[in-house]
Amino acid sequence: MTAGGAVACAALLLPLLSAGPSATAERAPADSLQGTFAAAAAEYGVPKSVLLGVSYLQSRWDAHGGAASVTGGYGPMHLTDARTAIAEAPHHSHGAEDARGDDARPARSVVEAALPDPGELPPRLRTLERAAEVSGIDADRLRDSVAANVRGGAALLAQAQRELGGPAGADPEDWYGAVARYSGADDVATATTYADDVFDVIRTGQSRTTDSGQRVELEPDPAVSPDRTQVRRLGLRTADTGRTECPPTVACEWIPAPYEEFGAGDYGNHDQANRPASQSVDYIVVHDTEASWDTTLQLVQNPQYVSWQYSLRSSDGHIAQHVPLEDVAWHAGNWFVNAKSVGLEHEGFLVSPDAWYTEAMYRTSARLVRYLAKRYDIPLDRQHILGHDNVPGTTTATIRGMHTDPGPYWDWAHYFKLLGRPFTPSAGPDSSVVTIRPEYTRHQPLYTGCVKAGEACAPHGSGAVRLHTAPSESAPLVKDIGLRPGGQDSTTGVNDTGARASTGQQYAVAERRGDWTAIWYLGQKAWFHDPRTQPVAVGARERVLTPKDTLAEVPVYGRAYPEASAYPAGVPVQAVSPLPYKLLAGQKYVVGDRVPGEYLYATTFDTAGHKVVRGEEMYYEIQFGHRVAFVKASDVRVLS
Structure with missing residues (x-):
């Protein structure tokens, strides 16, 4: 968990298909999720494609079993009720690393940030409350009932359309302003980017099976061309782009981290440099936070804290840049990696590890990473696009304190598909190298410790595969002598990385027996269940060393x-x-x-x-x- 130094805690998802359904597709049953969207759209006079497009950008139509997102959003429409989510979520942190990771200086550690006062939450984190007002639907039902949640989202869109003086009806081109309002963004660029993404979904169409097994389809409408000037009626601020280094496809704001001297020769919260002239930039490190957006910004503007280059907001994908790319931020807990990397913090103050991220944030994050990778010629693979939990300890003494974000629930398969580099086989099923690639939604290994040590976490899709000492589910998990010098077995703890291989990571095959595959891992054979009928890894053609x-x-x-x-x-x-x-x-x-x-x-x-x-x-x-x-x-x- 952490965030570059800040805050942090939080696979093959079923593939997204760009083609829509055929013209002969049967009408969806009224009690299906497809029928639920159609009924809610008709009830509130919202174009069905707009309702489906907004929901897709929030949740990809998933309900997540009623679990709240990292910003307290519930259901397919991501209606936010952060007050309830904060009250119900455990608050815990993991790791005590030195964010700088430099032996030549005193440690600069991350402190745990306090959760926000529920009374101070901004409107974008209280949309469920507003949906209850405009729809008359009870707040508990909006959280717990998928059908009620979709109706509540439709009611919010219809209310936004009325407030903007737009016409009701089935023409999606008239709804650009209402969609931008739904984002909750407070600046023009972010609201515009959000609405553009929704209408891109409408233009291309989408089709997928949700986490509840429901098939949902949005037919493509390539001719849709909304009036983007509608966003001017929202009365939003213009964000300061300042020295931002971002692609034009995202909304980016300049909120600088301070470079200040204080105390007896101490300074913060990053190092000025001259990259890439001085050193190459070879890594991008993905973190997630354990603080609200406002608290995250306050922390990174504190010269006595730590730093990272970018923060990404979950509700709408808004990006803030804090440290110029030429400079070195203190975020990964390993000075060698810090000096050659860019750190991305993804918002999430609800530290339940089974909380989920919005599609809006996944998409803007992927665009930013593509931009950075092109700028610095960084390969788009898992040895260069790292999670904080993939960064090694610098010495034996630091291994146990290293952070574990974004954890086993980050959807690396979907992320890399958005990066344009999906994890596909490059060799046959009997290859000597494999790429880990479980099917995210259906792959739900047991994790413990999300709420209380030893207690099982709620079932949840995961991109991580568990590793055993022998080809049997009853065999002990492999040992990590760095995490447990006494030689104890690894555990199923959600923050225990000792026996875990993650989506996109590649390993040399040591042996195969029936439905089990062994890889070389931490100096030992590590076995995972890999049946031919439902493999969790695919063949790869890569160089190895010995x-x-x-x-x-x-x-x-x-x-x-x-x-x-x-x-x-x-x-x-x-x-x-x-x-x-x-x-x-x-x-x-x-x-x-x-x-x-x-x-x-x-x-x-x-x-x-x-x-x-x-x-x-x-x-x-x-x-x-x-x-x-x-x-x-x-x-x-x-x-x-």
């Missing part, structure tokens, strides 16, 4: 630092400290980048003394466990 023939084992590192002889006078030598794991002879791991040892020395407010130390020693990044790691190129040989 120890050189003369070596029985090689050390594994959490950072790729230079050799001692590379450091100039005045720059303290940083220890090349191995982690407690070993890569043993005969084992293989998928290869990522080949990189030189690098260290950014930046311990003073005056940047004149900052230096990038670059050594001769080369390293390979590997997918070693749930987290990535590094090995010295001189210790291994690479195999095709």
Whole structure:
């Protein structure tokens, strides 16, 4: 959990089809979800395509079993009732890492943010209350009944249309302003981007099976062309774009993090740099927060706190940039990764790990990542697009404190589909490398500790696969000696990453037995159930590495630092400290980048003394466990 340094806690989803249903499709039964949308649209005079489009952008028509989203939104229409969600949600955090992750400086840790006072919640987090007023439907029913929730959303759209003086009726082009109002955005650019996304869904059409097994279809209307000037009638502010570095397809605001000196030589909350001239930007790190939007912005503007480059708002996908891309933010808990990465914080103050994210935020996040990847030539794969939970500890002592966000419920498969890089097979089912890819909605492994330690979490789709010591569900989970130096087994805890492989991650196959596949993981064989009839992994064609023939084992590192002889006078030598794991002879791991040892020395407010130390020693990044790691190129040989 965390957020780059801030706050954090929170697969193959059934594929989205761009083609709509055929003209001969049968009329949906009235008691189906498709029929529910049709009935609510007719009742409130809202075009059915508009109602379906708005719901898709909020929830992709899922009900999430009545669970609230990360911002307290309920049901397919994401009607927000953050007061109730806050009252019902457990508040817990995980991890005590140093956000900077730099041994040369005192630790800068993340503090747990307080939940907001329910009385101070903005209107965008209280739309269920408004829906109850305009529809006359009881608030409990709006939360718990899918049909009531859809009706409540339709009532809100109809009310917005009336307030804007727009005509009722079935022409979706007349509803652009009402759709923009539904977003809850307080600025013109975000409301416009949200409405544009809804009408893009209407133009292209969508079809999918929801988490409750309902098939919902929105026929494409490629000719729809709404009047985008309607948004001017909303009376919204114009956000300050300032020094933002964002693609034109998102709404981006400049809310800078401070670079200030305070105390006895201390300063915050990031380091000024000159990337990519000084160092390449190789990673994008996905975090989620444990604070409200307002609290998140207050934290990142505190010079004594930590920092990240971007924050993303869940309800409407709005983006705020805080740190210029050329500078180094303190967010990942690993200084080597911080110096070469961009950190994205995704809003979520409700820390129940089974809370969910809106499609609006997934989409704007994916657009931002595509933009950053193109700008810095970052490959769109899971060794470069990391979750905070994939960033390694820097030393043995830091492993246990590393954060675990965005966790097993982040939908990596859907995210990468939006990135334009879906996880598809590149080799046959008997390949020597696999890409983890369970079907998100149907894959619901048991997790515990969402509310209380040891108690089962509510069933929920997951992109993570659990790993055993033998090909049996009753076999113990594999051990992570970094997390548990005493050698205890890993657990089903939602924050326990010790026996977990995540969607998109790639591993070398160690063995196969019937419906079980073993991969090399943390220096051992790790088994997962992988039946041919419902596989959770697909074949991949990737390079792997193994120890050189003369070596029985090689050390594994959490950072790729230079050799001692590379450091100039005045720059303290940083220890090349191995982690407690070993890569043993005969084992293989998928290869990522080949990189030189690098260290950014930046311990003073005056940047004149900052230096990038670059050594001769080369390293390979590997997918070693749930987290990535590094090995010295001189210790291994690479195999095709």
